[in-house]
Amino acid sequence: MKKETVKEYIFIAFGTMIVAFGVYYFLVPENLAPGGISGLSIVLSNYVAIPISLINFILNVILLIVGFAFLGKEFGGKTVVSVFFLSFFMFVMETVHPATKPVTDEILLNLICGIVLSAMGLSIVFNQNASTGGTDIIAKILNKYAHLDIGTGLMAADVFVVLSAFFTYGIKTGTVGAFGWFLNGVVVNYFIDGFSVKNEVVIISDHHEKVKQYIFDRLDRGVTVYKAEGGYTNQQKEIIVTILARREYFVLKNQLKHIDPNVFVIVRTVQEVYGSGFSKF
Template sequence: MHWLRGIRIKNIMIIILGTLIFGFGIIHFNLQNGLAHGGFTGITLLLYYLFTIEPSITNLVLNIPLFLIGYRLLGRKVFIYSLIGTISLSVSLSIFETYPVANIPLQDDMILVSLFAGVFSGVGLGLVFRTGGTTGGADILARLSNKYFGTTLGQFMFTFDAIVITTSLIRLSLTQAMYTLITVFVASRVIDFMIEGASAAKSAMIVTNHSDELSSEIRRRMSRGSTVLTGKGSYTHDEREILYCVVNRNELIHLKTVIQDVDPYAFFSVNDVKEVSGEGFTFDRNRDPFHT
């Protein structure tokens, strides 16, 4: 079918898993301990506290207008994944509302509640976002903001969530709102972590007068390649060769040792690399049938 072209079963399963994790956290940490949340989920919780309307129902009702916007601006795939995510989240909330897996009343340790609520929300939403989907509501708005304004999903979610939490003060105490703010902050960081990954590697920019010898030693002693860039000193105007090298985090000390042994006067800087792929990281050249 044309509508389902490019839709992967694996992504659907990840979305379902993500919404189950998210739904578990909302019911077992937020709802059971009187916390709100950000985004449309926060609105559904506020409506529950005020009028006892089940979040699983309001989640669907509030998202209907946004699906039209999401389809027109984000395209067919995101629309389908978002539809699946929203329905799956409502089902997950309904399941955990009716059949809670555990009773976790931790009102005596609200910091722990806030942290766990944030982690479950961040991991769940992060899994959904990684597939290209959303759970509707603020998630769709976050993707639109990322597409047109370049904000990260976590940044937008935190800002939107702060607005919702401020509004929730009509029902929550100031203390509850502050704990909720901790929750959404943790969730926003976990979302970015899930999407961008951990600091997978380190990159080094090395300015040296012994580039040939240093690159040879890096290759011999670490089995790592490097790229030679050409630069010019701003003070001396001398031409310099700069080595760019990417290594795993646990190889950084080894790299520093190699640099120190070859050129103790070399200038180098080290930066985090959020994602890295290619030879030496995501495949082994010795196992590559196309490598000659």
């Protein structure tokens, strides 16, 4: 197995563990079902005497067949692993430390903590071109064929689960779960964007050689140089353009103050970057 593949599966396992923790310890005790197969499993556990981890596994097996058909073998293969890990981690939690009561006494706090943790885990799994199964698979299908972003796709796929929570738990709990349904889509998109967002930095400096050398030597990034002329001074200038991760930009920003106190800098947010030194297609 390739080193990159092993790394991907490690991230998938880590992501599903975070999802399982958020769902089982924060959402299950409050009967909050903000969508997803995990949410549907919470609802169904009120009607059948089967552990949530097993309900989750059975439902996911059905949808995995759909995933294989529409998304291909690679996605399906990774998702089989993530579904196994999710059900496994929930089973371990049910066995070792059962969730007998909510973590906090505030239902909204439990909802927010559960959603943020599960969304964080989901974004890690999605970035490995996998899914935790269930309605995530439907969201991926909508993303591929209808070009909906993943967060919106999740919201569309989870309508049935949210409505079933209203009928099962009543208006109060159902309403909180519906808010969680909306929040989940927003937070998933936020975390997914956080993995790919970069900064495009445009620099105009009289010490452009020092600036370029610092970017090469310390940040190990490339630059593009444009020849320009000042409109007021008519002086020849070099405009340096580079793409940096956020932390790299802050390192450069601090150094620019020492290289050239009069430097002119423009910073733009870039949603995605593909190519040498960044993500591959």
